[in-house]
Amino acid sequence: MTERIRIDDLHISIERRDDVVRAVDGVSLSLAGNEILALVGESGSGKTLTARSALKLLPRGATTRGAVLVEGQDVLSVPGDTLRKIRGGHAAMVFQEPSTALNPVYTIGWQLEEGLRAHGVASRAERHARGLQALKDVGIPEPERRYHDYPHQFSGGQKQRIVIAMALSLKPGVIIADEPTTALDVTVQAEILDLLRKCRDELGTAIILITHNMGVVADLADRVAVMYQGKVVETADVHSLFAQPQHPYTRRLLASVPRFGQAVRPQRTPAAGEPPVLRAEKLEITYPGRFRKPPFRAVRGVDFEVRKGEIFGLVGESGSGKSTIGRAIAGLTATSGGVLEFLGTDLRRASRAEVQRLRRKLGFVFQDPASSFNPFMSIADCIAEPMRIHRTPAAKREIDARVRELLDAVQLPSSFASRTPMELSGGQRQRVGVARALALKPEFVIADEPTSALDVSVQATILRLLGDLHEELGFAALFITHDLAVVEEFADRVGVLKQGEFMEIAPAETLLKEARDSYTRALINAVPIPDPVAQRAKRKRAV
Amino acid sequence: MLTYICKRILSLIPVLTVVSVVIFSIIHLTPGNPARAILGPEASAEAVAALAEEMGLNRPIVVQYFSWLGSVLTGDLGYSPFLNRPVTEAIAGNLVPTLQLSTLALLVAVAIAVPLGTLAARYRGSIVDSLTQGVTLFGLAVPSFVLGLLLMLTFAVNLRVLPVAGYTNPFTDPLEGLRYLILPAISLGGVLAAFLTRTTRAAVMDVLMADYIDAARSRGVVEGRLLFRHTLRNAGLPILTVIGLTFGSLVTGSLVTETIFNIPGLGTLLVNSIERRDYPVIQGVVLLATLLYLLVNLVVDLLYAVVDPRIRYSEEK
């Protein structure tokens, strides 16, 4: 096997106002044809920069040292003309967010042909034919008809296919795939992963796959390079990496990955006979239509209940209505039919004062910790806000004491109280988010994707924190997520939503092991297991 | 597309209503009797009463508004007692130089701003960029009439290469006409250029950082093509919007500039009317400028739909 890409002692530093950040610090890697190398690591570990250096797509102020050889040519030092031939011709890139990787004002056909034109395909007819073929190869239905459509007319998964088609159109030897499935739903993710696998198997393409998802790694990669603080700390065959991780960082990383069927959590038996904390019956949520557009039924008559002290997991793909339900319970979205009973009172028919009183019993943890705090308020003010609104407790001293208590509960030092949210890291902010949700000692907590904006390792610590607090305080919770592995680890019972309807509601352990509903099974099957042996066996079974 | 145009035109109705009310009320804001204000303190009570009667000032205000609106809609902007002719006629006689000046100034501004802004964005942080930023900062601090006076001082008074003031229609004598118009156009366009350069720079910089630019680059597309085909088309939208929005200040700017350079345009007409308190003419000029502004922005919006498929298609669905 020949080497398609070789990175030799690569250093990348980025010049900022006051200092220079060594983002990549002596990385050496190599990759042959027919091979998929996964680059994994935290945000900021330098994995994206390393991979992008293969195309010399580096940010302003970046300086490099070392060599990046693509098909024997050093990308970092070749003249501009040669670099242009390498870009697209020898190495191509697939981006994380397909909707921003396509120019919105040109048709996809035009954009497909542009790369061909840049590489000297002069004949118009030939460009058109090859563009069409590329669309066909990646499985865009009716490519002739859709050739002159604009990017916004395609779905997210289709857009990613188009981006891949563009990358493949010149049959490059190397493809850099930067988190290619992160923006997509699991079922779509599985399709895109299959497509990438096909590239390797049928075209012999070498792929550098950047991802934070260990399931994706287990599913697709042949070899894995783990990056930490700008260095490659471990490179290994995928099987041995998962079986015997050498470096302590790798071991910690793998340990924090939630896995299917390995959740060890204390069985909680909800007290039978007690009234549920939350009960929804034929709950309908419809977004009104605008300008002749028909109204959209986001939630279509769902029945479920959350019992005292229980964690109810709500899973589904984007657009399934899972967040809408959470927001409706919190009063952020209007409901349009059915019953929504919270602590025995129907929120749809309750008086304003009653709803206000009930709100004290409810805490909400938001998805994005960056935007859920007013940048002008201190951490203490953020946590104290619910207490101030409800004047419980009323005295300033008591509020201060409670803030300290809550900071302690979420394992943050009390010195953070005077800081502003912008000074904290994502994980720290989410801890503050949890503290705020618990400020009024709620009986019910809604957590809407509380960890999906965080790194895997941080995600694990936040989940553990939530679990411990739940154990200690015994609130009931609605846990909304798209991540089946997280739900299995965390929830007692799970409801699977699809297009506003429940496909199945069952206890977590039985649902994920012996799902009755076909959609649930498809969903579970689509999730790559973070274990190469199991995942590959599963895929074989499916074929 | 057609529904989009219709919708856009319909949305002008409330705006026009407010505009008409405001312009109509200008004359009624004068303390005391408008007729007295027009004729001045020396005029006799009979003359004032006669003018008030002639202008219909004795009728209820709502009736006055609708009768005024009615005549405006039929193209009758009233009669100027000072000029002794209909306002429409007076405006028509002064419109051409103003339009010539505005157009020329806009050309100057775009010709300076778009290349300069693009260059500054492309070579961000370079010496070109810093210089551009410095110059535009000064440009933003210099009002067009001040720039006009300073240019006049330099080129006409001291260097004597261009005429101090005056006007020749460039359509009858292009060379001489341009000699007269070039200083006013630069003083007006220069200030607009400062603003447009900054807008262009920001817009282009935004687009240059978009993923699809990197994506196109990763396919081996040449840098020049990246800039012209990908960036400018996307950055064109915000630039176009800003040009539309600054059109109002372009028109008013040209009115002020005219008075400096003695160009017989709407500005000169307006200034003379202010001194004479000739309200019908003031109203007429304001109304015309507003309509021009709204028209230009309508065109910009329609162009937007042409350039951006997302608008075109979302309306069709």
Add this chain to the structure above:
Amino acid sequence: MHEEPPQVHDSGRPPAREGTAIMAPGAAESLPARRSIWSRARHNSPFMFGAVLFLIVALIATLVPFILQLDPYAVDTSRRLSGIGEEGYLLGSDDFGRDLLARLLVGAQTSLIVGASVAVLRGVLGTVIGICASYFRVLDHILMRVCDGLMAIPAILLAIALAAALGPSVPNLILALTVVFTPNVARLVRSRALAVLSETFVEASRVQGAPPLHIILRHVLPNTLSVLTVQVTFIFADSIITEAALSFLGAGVPTPEPSWGNILNDGRGVILQFPLMTVAASLSLVVTVLALNLLGDGLRDLVDPRSSGDDTRRGMVSRLFGRAPRTARRPRPAATEESTEP
């Protein structure tokens, strides 16, 4: 390193910090050092330069005429159009033989008074209207249509028409300018307030049952005022320019009261014989506006809690003039590296 402003995490910069979270709970994570507003202000050259320049202008305008006992109205036809230092005039005299320096300085007072009054009035009115509009749908439609209408009329024209109708005087001028420009501020405040209202932290507050007043006072106002303070500085500069333009056209400050616009108008008549008048008035105007613009630019960076300053090393000239717009500040690859799952 210690000068790195706080928000480094957002740009994913220090790889180490997030990483250490892996074993230790939040407590062990370190925080970057804080910078006080004052230290940030001192390092913000446009802000400091603009502020000092503006202070100098304001001080000279208020103190010098008083100290030197200058009279801007004293006409002396025998000493017309004298040059610098001639006939006992520090900066010469105008076509009526009035002291040009006195007129410039008292004109500065007029400009600053008009500018400041308009800026404050517009800021307050615009905020009230904008926030009302953002919170009450029905009011929103009415107010915004009115604003649209007023904004459709080219600003200076409307100001001229209003000032002409109301009669020339400084209070009327202030009134006219306020009416003309308030809609812009109202629009700005409204759009900003609407953006704030859709932020997650407002939702978080709503979930807890916060009443509208709480949300307006605690969330909307602080997040809007920061934008507004910046805007008010620019409005100040804008009002000074518009006042000068109006006075220049004869629709602003009534003669013989001195104002830069009036001096420019007088100077225009004698530009061939006595260009000094034009030059001096132009310079005063430009310097003041420049100071305010710099101040506004600098302020924009200071009030934004998210702003992180520039991302590359820069020279003095570019730091003074070359402020990149905020949208341009985020370094690209850092953003792509965030693992954000929808």
